[in-house]
Amino acid sequence: MRDRRSTARSRWAAGVLALLLGLVGALLVPGAVSAAQLTPQSAAQGTSVSAQTAAAAAALPARLRGVNRSGTEFMCVQNRGIFDGPSDAASIQAIASWRANTVRVPLNEDCWLGINGVNSAYSGTNYRTAISGFVSRLRAAGLYVILELHWSSGVYTGSGSNCSTYASQCQKPMPDNDHAPAFWKSVAGTFKSDQGVLFDLFNEPFPNMVMSDYNASWKCWRDGGSACTGFSYTVAGMQSLVNAVRSTGATNYVMVGGISFSNDLSQWLTYAPSDSAGKLAASWHSYNFNYCNSQSCWDSQIAPVAAKYPLVVGEIGENDCAHGYIDTLMNWLDARSLSYLGWTWNTWDCSSGPSLISDYSGTPTAYGQGLKNRLASG
Known part of the structure; x- marks a missing residue:
């Protein structure tokens, strides 16, 4: 999800554009049809996929259900600190009180590496120490942690852009x-x-x-470099990032989101990067304004990926301050024992965040009540 620096208008525009791109992509994929033309699987097929997805999800450390904790991707480059709101043990216990078992933490490339002129008080060693301490507190509370690269470098001024700088001051279309x-x-x-x-x-x-060529954009997604045309910076593909992680000897699970803001997984199986550790997971984001926002699309595009790889829905949400969409989505995900996390555990306006809470003691918004109820039900 785009963070609170983006206006509601720009989020809606990006959502509409992603919807149109998804529809165009569906028409360009050989044999594919639009979401409106897709039909749900039969009950027998659904049972088969459900059994397969449950087996795939079991390979993760656990079934991951929880929240995103935004702020560490933008506060540092805005010279406002590192966390947006508290990060102490009490605030973590509030998350755990919802019976969440996972927190996803967005990171900023410049702040972690201490580059591109970020105030040293909020970058480099200070940033890394703060993040490491937060992770330690989350783990001590029994929570799993997902660390993700949210803001990165590279000049991009095209569709969906919110800044024109090279530095990691907004969301870019691909990593650099x-x-x-x-x-x-x-x-x-x-x-x-x-x-x-x-x-x-x-x-x-x-x-x-x-990129105007839909299939070529998937190749760019995986391979980066010369496969990515139209970029003003050299792109790092998903394969190179998997390789970077594995070069350290790390065998942690790595999650890889698809295109169209991680909502399109239609060609994920075709272009999935290889992983020497065999611990690759698919990441999917689902909001009410996305292209793939119906059960017919979930059955045809998401279930096949989840049948072969662990799948984590890193962000679920809706921008209407209600929880009708995520209720329907969670029903589908729960039936398949899949992992999901709500965006976001921050005290922003529920439509511009969207935000799960109205205070850091864990009082839910109307939207957040839907996720809280579901987590409490086990």
């Missing part, structure tokens, strides 16, 4: 080869001794908003 591999080598080297920490390699890729 200048620093992203070094970022993941450092992060993986720091946390490789703890299998309860997972690595989500890049928050929401959208190379298909840069």
Whole structure:
């Protein structure tokens, strides 16, 4: 999800554009049809897929259900600190009180590496120490942690852009080869001794908003470099980031999101990077304004991926301050024992976040009540 720096208008525009790109992508994939033309699987087929997905999900450390904790991707480059709100043991216990077992923590490339002019008080050693301490407190509370690269370097001013700077001051369509591999080598080297920490390699890729050829955008997604045309910076593909993590000896699970802001997994199985450790997981994001927002799409596009790889829905949400969409989605995910995390455990306006809570003691918003109820039900 785009963070609170993005306006509601820009989020809606990005959502609509991603919807259109998804529809175009479906028409370009050989044999594919639009979401409106897809039909749900039969009950017998659904049972088969459900059994397969349960087996795949069991390979993860656990079934991961919880929340995102935004702030560490943007506060540091805005010279406002490192965390947006408290990060102490009491605030973590509030998360655990919802019966969450996982927290996803977005990171900033420049702040972690201490580059591109970020205030040293909030970057480099100070940032890494703060993040490591937060992870330690989360783990001590019995929570799994997903670390993800949210903001990275590279000049991008096209569709979906919120900044024109090279520095990691907003979301970019793909990770940069200048620093992203070094970022993941450092992060993986720091946390490789703890299998309860997972690595989500890049928050929401959208190379298909840069490249007009849909299939070529998937090749760019995996291979980076010369496979990515139209970019003003050299792209690091998902394969190079997997390799960067494994070069440290880390065997932690790595999560890889698809294109169209991690909502499109239609070609994920075709272009999935190889993993020498055999611990690759698919990452999917699902909001009410995304292209793939119906059961027919979930049955046809998401279930086949989950049948072959562990799948984690790193972000679920809706921007109407209600929980009707995520209730329907969680029903589908729970039936398949799949993992999911709500965006976001921050006290923002529920439509512009969307935010799960109104205070850090864990009082839910109307939207957050849906996730809280579901987690409490076991």
